[in-house]
Structures are given as C-alpha cells and as structure tokens.
Amino acid sequence: MGKQYLGLPIIPADTAFGLMADFDADTHPNKVSLIAGAYRDASGNPWILPSVRKAKEAIGESTLEVAEPNDVVILQTCAHNPTGVDLSNPQWMKILDLVQRKKLFVVFDSAYQGFATGDVNEDAWAVRLFTEEILASGSHPGLCVAQSFSKNFGLYGERVGALHLIVPRHLSAQGAQSELMAIARAEYSNPPRPGAVIVETILGDQRLKAQWETDLNTMSSRIKEMRHELRWKLEKETQQDWSYIENQIGMFSSTGLTSQQVSRLRDEFHVYLLPSGRLSVCGLTERNVQYVAHAICQVMNT
Numbered sequence: 001m002g003k004q005y006l007g008l009p010i011i012p013a014d015t016a017f018g019l020m021a022d023f024d025a026d027t028h029p030n031k032v033s034l035i036a037g038a039y040r041d042a043s044g045n046p047w048i049l050p051s052v053r054k055a056k057e058a059i060g061e062s063t064l065e066v067a068e069p070n071d072v073v074i075l076q077t078c079a080h081n082p083t084g085v086d087l088s089n090p091q092w093m094k095i096l097d098l099v100q101r102k103k104l105f106v107v108f109d110s111a112y113q114g115f116a117t118g119d120v121n122e123d124a125w126a127v128r129l130f131t132e133e134i135l136a137s138g139s140h141p142g143l144c145v146a147q148s149f150s151k152n153f154g155l156y157g158e159r160v161g162a163l164h165l166i167v168p169r170h171l172s173a174q175g176a177q178s179e180l181m182a183i184a185r186a187e188y189s190n191p192p193r194p195g196a197v198i199v200e201t202i203l204g205d206q207r208l209k210a211q212w213e214t215d216l217n218t219m220s221s222r223i224k225e226m227r228h229e230l231r232w233k234l235e236k237e238t239q240q241d242w243s244y245i246e247n248q249i250g251m252f253s254s255t256g257l258t259s260q261q262v263s264r265l266r267d268e269f270h271v272y273l274l275p276s277g278r279l280s281v282c283g284l285t286e287r288n289v290q291y292v293a294h295a296i297c298q299v300m301n302t
C-alpha cells in the first residue's frame, strides 16, 4: 500500500454499503436484498407515494406563490428535458393565473418545439396563451421566449436560436433592444451566419416550411414508436406496468434507474445513459430496442 495523501488512513467500508456492493455482484438468480430500509412495492420496485407526487405539485405552485413581482420564472414550453413530463393545458392556465396575479416575468425555454405533438403550432400553445393574455392585460411586464433551433432543425453544430422579447403595447422596446445588443456584443459579438441562413430560408419558403413540418413529424413519430416498442418489450419481460415510458413526451425519459444500475448497463451491456437515469429515446432503433429492454430488465432484477 503506497503512502497516503495527507497521511489519511483507509477506513473500513460502511457495512451496509459493503453488503449492497456484495449483493450487486452476486449473480445468483434467487438473490434477495433485505438490507436497505427503502420501501419497495409488491414487484420490488421503488414506489412514489401518491401523496408525495401531489405534494410536489403543490410545492411547485407554492414556490411561485412566494415569488415577488418581476421575479423571473423559467418555464420549458414542451417535451421537458429531462423528465419527459409536460404541463396539461389546465395546469398552464393555473400557472398563467399565478404569473399574472404576482406580476412575474416569464422566460420560456423552447428547445423542443415540434417534438411533443409533432406539430409546431400545437407545441407553442402555452407560449401563445401567455403572450395573448399578458399583452391583453396591459399592466404586465411582458415576457421572453428563448427559442432554440438546435434540435428541431437538427443543427447541433450551429446552435441557432432566437430571443423574443414581448413588450407591453404602450411601451417602446428600443431601450431593451439596445441593452440586449450590448450584452450580445460583450458575449459573442456577432453570431455565425450559416445556421441562421438555413433556418431563415426554410421558414421563409412555404414549400420548405411544409417539408420541415413533415420532417418534424417524422422525428416525433419515430420517437413515439420507440417509446411504444420499449414499453411493450419491458412489459413482456417483467410483467410490470411500464406505461409511463409511453406516456412521457419528447426525446427524454426519466427511467428511475439508479446510478448503480446505469453503471451496470454500461459495464455489462455497453448501453450508455446519464447517471441520473435519463434516457434519450432518440438512440433507440428497431434493431437495438429489444437488446436495451433486456439489459434494463437484467440490471433491475439481478
């Protein structure tokens, strides 16, 4: 054993953690872990208590309740990254009501327009609602939309986007624009042109725009198909309910896999996802979905 940094001795591993590691390494098909004091349902899976789920919703709302006028609230418009869980229309209306009541300044983060429903207009529903209502109110500080075209134009290397500032009708946007230009000048001076020209060309040409809308549908439909396939393959192998995989929206799924299970997926099956358990459905294909489903089942059950 070499000399230890700062002379720190190697202390014995925590008993429970050591046992858990032994359990993970054990390949016996009938192995049972009675170590951790974490509740599991009848199928042996972690259980999100309905009361906790509801409390989380309430906390989300009460966080906004304590906000002060002009506080900035960042809201993802659709196909939420990383959860794949979007607000319903009635929930958006509730947030709008709160935002108006408390005079909060909303910044919409729109990075996946077209990936939720496959329809760009449908996916902008919340942005339109907020814009119309906030402008109509006449007394609200406005809002902002940070729109990325990286994903919905597949321009990952160009990172094209647009910042929309929606200003109350009775006020001029000139001052705000000059401020934004000064920030841009300091941050990046001038953006590269090529990606922006591609987006401009497509959105400015009816036929290309229609083609792009079809392309978006191609992407979102394939993602939905893969969600469906993964769900059914997992259900077939585990006899458990995996409907949430299909019900989640957009590119990402929060699988609930632990970082240990994610490591095993990588080490034993060469399947890579983020340690948080976030899975990008885009990486699934007809050819690998069965393999991935099987790998997930293996790391969950053995």
Ligand SMILES: Cc1ncc(COP(=O)(O)O)c(C=O)c1O
Pocket: 076, 081, 109, 110, 111, 147, 148, 149, 150, 151, 159, 160, 161
């Ligand atoms: C929610 C969200 N907003 C913004 C971005 C980044 O957008 P851009 O590629 O335009 O920097 C991402 C991912 O890259 C994202 O997931």
